[in-house]
Amino acid sequence: MIKNNAATILIYCSAISVTSLFLWLLTDLLIQGLPKLSPAFLFEAPRDAGRAGGIGPIIIATGWIVLVAMSAAAPLALATAVWLVEFTRPDGIFSRFVEFSIDVLASVPSIVFGLFGNAFFCVYLGLGFSIVSGGLTLACMTLPILIRTVADGLRAVPDGYRMVAAALGMTRGSALVHLLLPSAAPALTAGLLLSIGRSAAETAALIFTSGYVDRMPGSLFDSGRALSVHIYDLSMNVAGGDANAHATALVLIIFLLIINNAAIGLLRHWRKQHIAAS
Amino acid sequence: MxxxxxxxxxxxxxxxxxxxxxxxxxxxxxxxxxxxxxxxxxxxxxxxxxISPARLILDASWHPTQGLYDLSPMLSATLLASLGALLLAVPVGIGSALFGRYYAAAWLTAGYRRMIELLAGIPSVVYGFWGLTMLAPWIGRFEPPGVSLLTAILVLAIMILPTVALTADAALAAVPQSRHRCAAALGLSRWTAISGVLLPSARKGIVSGILLAAARAVGETMAVLMVAGNVVQHPHGLFDPVRTLAANIALEMAYAGGDHRAALFASGLVLLCIVLILAGTVQWYKARDFYDQK
CATH class of the missing domain: 1.20.5 (Single alpha-helices involved in coiled-coils or other helix-helix interfaces)
Known part of the structure; x- marks a missing residue:
């Protein structure tokens, strides 16, 4: 009985500590960041190494980096997931190799992606410190998440759909386009949103691939500074940059909360619907 | 045919x-x-x-420009920080998963889980920044300089807590209903049911989650870099500033060339090996057949 009560108290304590941590983090960012936040902050260019001015070019650069990452990763991930789920046996040698290397990829730390991106995209392919290099590095990093969510989404589509399509004489290709992908669409969108969130949150993989330059990027082959790199640079290398770092962190957090919340909500809603239907 | x-x-x-x-x-x-x-x-x-790979841990010090490539202080800092973070995050994470599953009121469960999922999505650089502006000055009041192994452990623990909590939660959710009914039929108290029936049933998923969290802690760069102080030394106490392997790469890549750059890639390789061993253990552990689980 005493044990039972002690356990209850300890478990409530851990839940309260996690919740208060979340609130502490959020309120701290809000209190420190909110006074700085204004429309001008979002559009202006940074001045005085970021101590003054806004984060306009940095938001644009982040957007481009994420866009490059997604346009490289999404088609590849979609093809891989479709192949794994619909076109091959799970015990084949190729599919096992693909599954295994995706598992490996999922566990690679982000700084190692940074090293690889620097060696491969920046130096070997000669792209230099550029938005393309950073975006492609992030594409490699988000591949496993995308592949897994898309594959899980496809696996959750009931087999009845496939049988009906086969009975109607549809080719697998058209069954995929007209039946399977549309019914898995919410899962695909959620996967995309999660990867966007993961890319926008990344710092370590970007420092040596997309670089530090905080000017407005003129093209995709310019260096561009991502929001997370800006926070890092302001807090570590710029004395007196904390105020703007807080505001930037707040912008990033708000964006990520919206993106992640949408993804989680979408997945949950879709699963509930599916369970009700089957 | x-x-x-x-x-x-x-x-x-x-x-x-x-x-x-x-x-x-x-x-x-x-x-x-x-x-x-x-x-x-x-x-x-x-x-x-x-040079022989053994020199990566046997050299006198880390002075890559002078041909000395001792990674061992960084290695010990990485392992100690991760271990400390696990010691804190595992009990709290499992406790928080148990709360969400068995203790929280029904109206609270969904919101509580969503909060942990959102915690998991906060970028490491924000955790690091928060640690730098809130935790480090606070610890520095007792034991300057504040940026230290302890700060790194605390920030890392906060970062991997959602991983532990979410995987434990998923593992507990997968425990068959019949186990709950058996425990209830035996008249077990809530904690006896949890410690004797439910946690052992979910052991596989929970342990895998802990190993994944360990891999994440070992590979974490930015948050640790911002709060650990980045002095290359074997830590002698919790308040010593340290530098981890990943932080070392991020700090020195900017100006490294030649053998120095090669040494950083070698330390990346070491880091990758540690993480892959952890991930491999997860796979092996998951694939093992337990008599009490499918």
């Missing part, structure tokens, strides 16, 4: 073409992992060909 001929069950030509294209793309995606390994080895080869 029907199966040797084309029939209505075999794929159409269009489908076979599509399958081949998709298969090719899938192998391309798989090659990313291979090329990461290749480039890490290739870039660190100029150094590893000349």
């Amino acid at each position: 029907i199966s040797s001929k084309r029939n209505t069950l075999s794929l159409s030509t269009a489908d076979r073409r599509l399958g081949a294209i998709l298969g090719l793309l899938a192998v391309t995606a798989a090659m990313v992992a291979v090329s990461i390994l290749f480039f890490l080895i290739d870039e660190s080869r100029p150094l590893l060909n000349r």
